[in-house]
Every structure is written in C-alpha cells, then in structure tokens.
Amino acid sequence: MTKKIFFFIILILCFCSITLILIAKKIKNDKNKPTTITLLNWSEYIKPELIQEFNKEYSGRFVLKQIFLSSNELAINKIKSGNKYDIAILSEYAIEQLKSNDLEKIDIQRLNNDLKEDNGKTNDLKFTSNFKNIKQKKDETEQSDIWEYNIPYLWGKLGFLYNENKLGEIKSLQQLKKILENPEHKVALYNNPFEVMFVGLKMTEGDISVNSKDDIQKSKEYLLDLKKNNPNLYFVTDSLLDRMKIPGKEHYDIVVSYSGDARYLTRENKNLKYYHFKKEEQKKTGTNIWFDGIVFPKESNKEGSYKFINFLLKKENNEKNIKFLDYNSPYSGENDDDLCKIDENDKIYKYNKEIKKEIANAWNEIYTYRDPKDKYLIFLSIFILFFYGFFYFILKK
Template sequence: METQLALLIWPDYINPKTLAQFEKEFGVRAILEIVPSAVELVERMRAGPAPDVLVPPDYAVRELNAEGRLMALEHSQLPNLPYLEPRFRAGRAHDPDCRVSIVKDWGTTGFMYRSDVVSESPQSWADFWSLAEKYSGRVTVLDSPGEVIGAALKMRGHSYNATGAEALAQARADLLKLKQHLLAFDTNYRPLLASGVACLALGWNGDAAALNAQGVPVHYVVPSEGSQIWEDDWAIAANASHPETAHAFLNFVLRPDVAAQEARYTGYATGNSATLLMLDEAARNNPSIYPPAEVLQKLESGMPLDDGGNQRRELLWKEVRS
C-alpha cells in the first residue's frame, strides 16, 4: 500500500481523530487540502492535479462523473460497504449502485437563528426574508447558488430545481431584496453565529447541531414551504496517485465505530445503519438531524438541469453575487 493520501474536503468536515487513527493503523501520511465550498471543489478538480479522495455533494458526483473525473470503485476492496443502509447502497439518483461514490453524511438545508437575539419564532422562508430586514447586517447565506436560489424558489411555491423564466424572475427580485441586508455570502458561517456577529443564517442542519454542542443557542428550522435534502459522498479521483490507499481509507470510514465518530463530530445524519446504535438517544431522536416523515415529504434533492436551465441560474447567481 502507498504511504501517502491526499484528501480534498471542506472546512471542519472531518474529525482530526479520524485522520490520526487512519495514519496510525495504516502507516499512512494524510495530506488535507481545504476548499471553502462545493463550487470551488469542482473547480479544483477541473484545474488539477487531482487529490486521492474528495467529498463532493450528490450533484457534484453527477458532474464530475460525467466528465470522467471519478474512479470506478472496486467493491472487493470495500468489505464494509454492507454496513450502509440499503437506500444508500442502491437506488440513489446520482449514483444508483455506489459505482463511484459512497455516502458520508446526509442532511437538510434550512435556516438557523440565535434564539437569545431573535425573539420571533420563524417557521418559513417568508419569515426568513422578513427577519432579514429587521436584523439587517447580521444575516448570512451560503455561498452556494443551488441552496440560495432554491430557497427563493421554494418560498414562491416553485420546485427547488425550477429553471423557468417566471420562477427565476421572482427569485431574482426576492434575492436582490435580501442581498441588501446580508452580512456575507459564506459557507463557513459558524464562527459568525458563534461570536454573535450574525444572528440569522441560511445553512445546514449539522452546523446548527455543532453550534448547539458548543453551547451556542441556535435554533434550526426546516421551512414550512419545503427545502433541500442532500447527500455528501466520499469518492476517489479518476487519476488518483494512491488508489489502493484511497480504497483503504473509504473502507476505514465505513467502519461503524469510525462513522459514529464522524457523525458525532459533524452533527449530520449517517447512512451507516450499524452506526445509529452507537449514537446517543438525543442524537437519534433529534428531528433536526433525522427529520420525521412529514418533513421529509417536503424536501427535494438537487437534480441535474439542462444546459439552458443551468445558464439561466448561473446568470442569476452572477447578478446576485456581483
């Protein structure tokens, strides 16, 4: 086995203990490269040189695989694969048979607020927009077009993946109005909430759980209009320099004890069925982490868009971010 492993990942998205444990057990030196968002991760993969292991979201798995940038996984080198729940082993829209990816975490996109600052009890995207005006300058949204445009679309009753002219015109007006009140477009927004500089953020459920674990009083909301359900995956670059070690790492993180360690660290839901029993009852029964069926019914996955739809949304995002 090779003695080096290069990982491409987002900020604070892997437990340092997991890396140290892998290095010790396998005699491997892990080199971590951090990118701030999924957009930069895809750009980094296109620019090269490729890492060994990366953590793309579900839609990026589709993109990168279509471009031939992901390695076909050797399931014979992943004996821990059966620990995954059946729905994560077969039938995933973006990679039905785990051909190029395996689930790391899954979660939802919504918003969170500092309950010691915000006296209201918002329940909807419309409430988020309204509170942004009241708490102007203390509001953040993700630096991620899918989530932000999707939120505006859901607020108006459209699909999260809508690309029609009328739907995007409504989203444009709402986002330009929201933009006036933003502190930042930031994927690494947790420090802003923790410090109190921000009190309202469009973000991910696991970040709210992590902030709560730090003693920061934030409350997470899946908006009543609906939102996104997503999945982040482990994958191996097609031209990885250390493919054997990369497979060993994926099999390592599939171990229930390691997956549990990761779930506790990130605050996100695990797709590892054996891991669930290792988590404490509070985590297993937390509806922000494992949403009930009635909430799941309102959630959509990000889906591939046609070229015209992609272009229209890219132009909208460029205007919003300019």
C-alpha cells in the same frame, strides 16, 4: 603505460560499484517510503485524530495528506484540469458533473463487509432508513448512475438558524419571509450560488429540486430586492460557527445553516433555534436535502484509498467522526433526531447543465449588485479626499 591503463580500469570499476550501491540504496529507500494518499476535502470535515490514527496504523505503507477546497465548483475545475487526487469528498451535484469522464467506478467488493447488506452477501451498501429515503428521493427525481461512482459519506438539510430571543419562534414560511425583509434584522446567507438561490426559490414558491428558468428569474428578482432594501444583508462563508456561538454576542439575527452546524450551535447557544420547513409547521414546503460522497478521480491509488475509506467508515471510527462533525451518517443513526427527520416534501436538487448556468449568472448579478451600504462609503471617501485636499492646499500656502 600498462600500469596506468590498469589503474584507470580499477578507478572506473570502483566508480561504477559506488554508483550501483547508491542506486540500489535509493531504490530500497523508495520501496520503504510510504505512499502518499491525497484527499481533496473540506476543512474540518474529518475528525483530525482519525487521520493521525490511520497514519500511525499504516506507518511505512501509506500516509494521508489533505488538500482543502472552498467550493464544489473549484473542485470540479481542479479535477477536470488534470490535478491528481486519490480521493475527493464532493456534493452530489458535483459528482453528477464529474462521473462520466473524470471518476472511477466504486468496487463494492473492496469495502468492509459490515458496510454491506447481509454482512457482505450482496453488493448493496447497508444504509439507515433515513438515507434509504434520501436514495429513493434521488432515484425518483432522476434516473442516475451516481451510486456506482460514490460511497455516501454524510448527509443533512438546509434551514435557517435564528436568535429566538430577538425574533421569537418561527412557525411558518410567511413569518420567515417577513423577518428576512425587515431591514432592522441582520441576515446572513451563504456566499454560494446554490444556497443563495435556494432562499429565493423558497420565498417565491419555486421548485427547489427541478428548477425552471422562470423559477430562477423570480428567485433572482426577489434576492435583488432583498439586497436593495435590507442594508443588513450579508454573504458569509465558514465564519458562521465563530460568529453565532457565544450567547448574547451573535453577529446576526438569522442565518442560512446546514443541519450539522445548526445541531452544534443550538447545543452551544441556547438563544438559537433551527427552522427547516417541517411538514407539520407548513404544508407543501419542505427543504433541500443534500449528501456528500467519497469518489475516486481517474488514476487514483486504489489500494491506499480503499484502506483509508474502510478505516474511516469502520463502525467505531464512523461513530467518533459523526459525533465530532454533528452531521448525519448514511451508516449510523447516531444523529437521526427530529432536526433531520425526512419529510415527504423535502427534495434533492436535480443537476441540470443549462439551469446551472442560469443559477451562476443570477448569482453573479446578485453578488455584484452594489450594496446599499456602499453609497455611504462613497460619500465618506469623497469627504476624506475633500478634507485632505483642503488641508493640503492650506499647508502649501
């Protein structure tokens, strides 16, 4: 009996020892396992090789994983719903909506000194003269603490990319308006409420920065009329690059385009030209300036996040990135050409909660309005059903 008890005790001790060894090994493996840094980002918004280089450089410590978003509105909903991300790249109006309750403040001290004025002697980021103008315009539009919650990443303008061979050179807003309203021209607008309303606001001389309900109503009516009268009006997403790149095979005659896409496409396709409401071409017009910022959602992994941001914005990496993307950097004048010269009438959109609802409602009405092309589809469907029914009746007899 004593031997059985002794054997049983030995068995228990062996089992406990093996269990402790396995637990210790798991703890050790977990410690050696790299921490995943989750980045909520737009597709192809960072040069892929840079992410590979970061993961290689910090192998064993951190690994960056991207989750792609399709709109700022979707990103806002995901972050507000409690989805966990360490870093996100969002437009300025999305940052305005999230900063109070859902974002962490930026610790400038944790950024590379070469990103700061006087090589780190101040807490001010070292922006290019163009981006300083953008910051000033933002501050003049509204008093906001947005700069405490984001590290500016890229900026650009909004304009129209068009086939000069077909439309000729666009030199004025009135000329642009006639082109858009011509039903023979294939027109593509972004499938996005803010960019679509921008077009309506420009055509009706509304304020593209501080919108009123009256501005939005006029813009909506113009866009509804445009959709009613131009059967060649389309709403597109990221297919623009593929559909406008090949000379002679452009899908559209004119499209709304971000400046980075326009810079790339005008270089690849010499038929294309970019109209962005330059002051010398049309007084008192101006276009929309935007910037995207890097933010930290609540409870993000700060150590890995700052490691990645410092790596990404390091001078040589930042230069590689903006050459790949063709957008403008707040920290480098690499793409600061005539296409992105800041004019005094250029404006930044001012976020307003009530006006945002007006814009969303107007967009829904525009988007869901029955396309003139739909009536032909209805007639075709009726004809097919009639044709099928007729032959079915004949065969049954």
